[in-house]
Amino acid sequence: MTPRARQITSREDLRSARGLLLIVREPLPPTAPVPGQPAFVASDPREGLEPLIAVWDDASVTAFHGHVDLGTGLRTALTQIVAEELDVDPSAVHLVMGSTALAPNQGATIASASLQIHAKPLRIAAAQARQWLVSQGTPAVDLTTLLGQRHVELQLDLEVPVKPSEHYRIVGQSLPRIDIPAKAMGEAVFVHDMRIPGMLHGRVIRPPYAGYDHGDFVGRTLESIDRNSIATIPGIRAVVVQGDFVGVVAEREEFAELAMKTLQVNWKPWSGPGPLDDLTRAIRSNPSTPRELINEGGVDEALAHAEITLERTYQWPYQMHASIGPSCALAVWEESKESKESDGERPAGTTATRLRVWAGTQNPHVLRADLAQLMGIDAPEVDVVRMEAAGCYGRNGADDVAADAALLARAVGAPVRVQLTREQENAWDPKGAAQWMQVRGGLNADGKPVGYDFQTSYPSNGAPTLALLLTRTIEPRAQAYEMGDRTAQPPYQYPALRVTVNDMAPILRASWLRGVSALPNSFAHESFIDELATAAGVDPVE
Numbered sequence: 091m092t093p094r095a096r097q098i099t100s101r102e103d104l105r106s107a108r109g110l111l112l113i114v115r116e117p118l119p120p121t122a123p124v125p126g127q128p129a130f131v132a133s134d135p136r137e138g139l140e141p142l143i144a145v146w147d148d149a150s151v152t153a154f155h156g157h158v159d160l161g162t163g164l165r166t167a168l169t170q171i172v173a174e175e176l177d178v179d180p181s182a183v184h185l186v187m188g189s190t191a192l193a194p195n196q197g198a199t200i201a202s203a204s205l206q207i208h209a210k211p212l213r214i215a216a217a218q219a220r221q222w223l224v225s226q227g228t229p230a231v232d233l234t235t236l237l238g239q240r241h242v243e244l245q246l247d248l249e250v251p252v253k254p255s256e257h258y259r260i261v262g263q264s265l266p267r268i269d270i271p272a273k274a275m276g277e278a279v280f281v282h283d284m285r286i287p288g289m290l291h292g293r294v295i296r297p298p299y300a301g302y303d304h305g306d307f308v309g310r311t312l313e314s315i316d317r318n319s320i321a322t323i324p325g326i327r328a329v330v331v332q333g334d335f336v337g338v339v340a341e342r343e344e345f346a347e348l349a350m351k352t353l354q355v356n357w358k359p360w361s362g363p364g365p366l367d368d369l370t371r372a373i374r375s376n377p378s379t380p381r382e383l384i385n386e387g388g389v390d391e392a393l394a395h396a397e398i399t400l401e402r403t404y405q406w407p408y409q410m411h412a413s414i415g416p417s418c419a420l421a422v423w424e425e426s427k428e429s430k431e432s433d434g435e436r437p438a439g440t441t442a443t444r445l446r447v448w449a450g451t452q453n454p455h456v457l458r459a460d461l462a463q464l465m466g467i468d469a470p471e472v473d474v475v476r477m478e479a480a481g482c483y484g485r486n487g488a489d490d491v492a493a494d495a496a497l498l499a500r501a502v503g504a505p506v507r508v509q510l511t512r513e514q515e516n517a518w519d520p521k522g523a524a525q526w527m528q529v530r531g532g533l534n535a536d537g538k539p540v541g542y543d544f545q546t547s548y549p550s551n552g553a554p555t556l557a558l559l560l561t562r563t564i565e566p567r568a569q570a571y572e573m574g575d576r577t578a579q580p581p582y583q584y585p586a587l588r589v590t591v592n593d594m595a596p597i598l599r600a601s602w603l604r605g606v607s608a609l610p611n612s613f614a615h616e617s618f619i620d621e622l623a624t625a626a627g628v629d630p631v632e
Contacts, residue, residue: 126572396532450479522603548574
């Protein structure tokens with residue numbers, strides 16, 4: 091990346107820069123709410139057009155993508171796509187991923203959408219940039235003369251043709267992973283390695299109800315703290331308390347760590363949903379709403395006349411995310427008095443605020459919305475800079491610790507780095523949801539399946555960002571989502587089939603972990619087909 095490109099930290103910087111060709115697009119419009127699904131967090135109209143491709147006058151390229159690389163090589167793949175369409179060497183392309191001040195809002199990095207869906211606008215933008223350059227009659231390597239001090243800005247044209255696959259030279263080839271050298275050489279690409287001038291260190295003290303995100307006790311269980319209990323520890327800058335959120339800030343990391351362990355915190359008794367030793371019973375007793383996905387062929391009648399009927403239940407446990415390293419984040423809170431006249435949006439003389447957070451999130455724009463709500467500011471006043479983190483197969487503690495850092499940074503007016511302990515990460519990370527499947531099936535006299543009746547019960551997995559709950563910025567209500575239907579319909583043909591999802595509110599705090607109900611449902615389907623095969627005396631594959 092060129093020195094000028096490194097200075098670009100916002101869309102305003104980019105759109106005022108000279109010596110570049112910029113391809114932009116309108117933000118995605120707000121999507122219609124889908125019953126039972128979390129809402130898509132739309133862009134703020136005040137942010138204007140979203141950048142996709144910047145071709146600089148030194149022949150370097152900056153590409154912008156709203157998703158993040160979680161270790162799958164996405165950065166390398168998207169670089170290949172851009173380089174292919176622009177006919178440049180991949181080394182000339184720098185990708186900005188997931189940073190909310192620059193990258194487009196494309197939602198969470200989930201479900202293979204990064205390439206299948208959201209690579210398309212980037213690919214077309216690169217093709218459009220190439221088309222414009224060719225139309226100027228200037229080779230791509232001679233951009234200094236072409237662009238000079240100009241700022242050429244084009245809106246994305248989805249009708250621009252892209253390169254036919256038979257002409258590919260870069261896509262489809264094995265390109266060395268772009269991210270590996272810096273990781274192998276220990277360069278500061280991970281959020282855990284971030285260090286900036288004036289940085290302080292924070293630690294949090296969590297309440298005793300680990301794993302629970304709803305109930306009247308959430309945010310109301312702190313009884314008292316004894317600030318004098320850490321009076322002898324040097325370098326303490328602040329003890330921050332807001333609801334059940336408790337944190338300490340110190341000048342050195344070891345002082346913050348010691349303060350976390352030493353601070354005397356008293357919690358009130360709390361009443362949760364009780365032990366989960368019998369998980370099946372807990373799920374069965376959790377109120378639910380049946381949602382029938384398919385009902386054909388008369389299942390009840392088919393099973394009533396079956397030669398052999400089987401009934402089985404399958405339990406899928408809650409699973410700890412357990413990322414290889416505990417989550418970490420760094421936040422900077424800035425306040426400045428506005429001395430100029432009113433700009434029409436903020437009265438003259440008021441305080442302007444800005445929050446910048448470096449985090450390992452996989453959902454930058456949703457995290458930005460959560461931070462804005464937590465801090466009581468507008469979303470465009472929050473910059474989430476996505477850094478590499480400890481890796482994940484869904485959501486871990488990355489968003490939670492980002493909010494922790496934001497609260498502590500505001501309290502002390504200085505940059506604060508917060509590192510969770512392993513115990514905190516494992517106790518509080520949103521778990522992969524449990525699931526309970528009930529299956530009835532039957533065979534006729536010749537051993538052929540005649541019917542399949544499948545029910546799956548899935549405690550929901552919304553998992554609001556933790557600080558929003560602990561500070562009671564939002565009410566800790568249990569909300570049911572329609573998330574249990576992934577692969578609920580079996581991959582086999584049955585003459586009679588009924589599939590029902592029992593939608594229910596969460597029991598424990600849960601979020602995404604590989605497939606969101608698809609693995610448990612598939613596990614039940616495949617286990618039961620083996621049961622039927624055994625009853626029929628045939629090989630399961632047959």
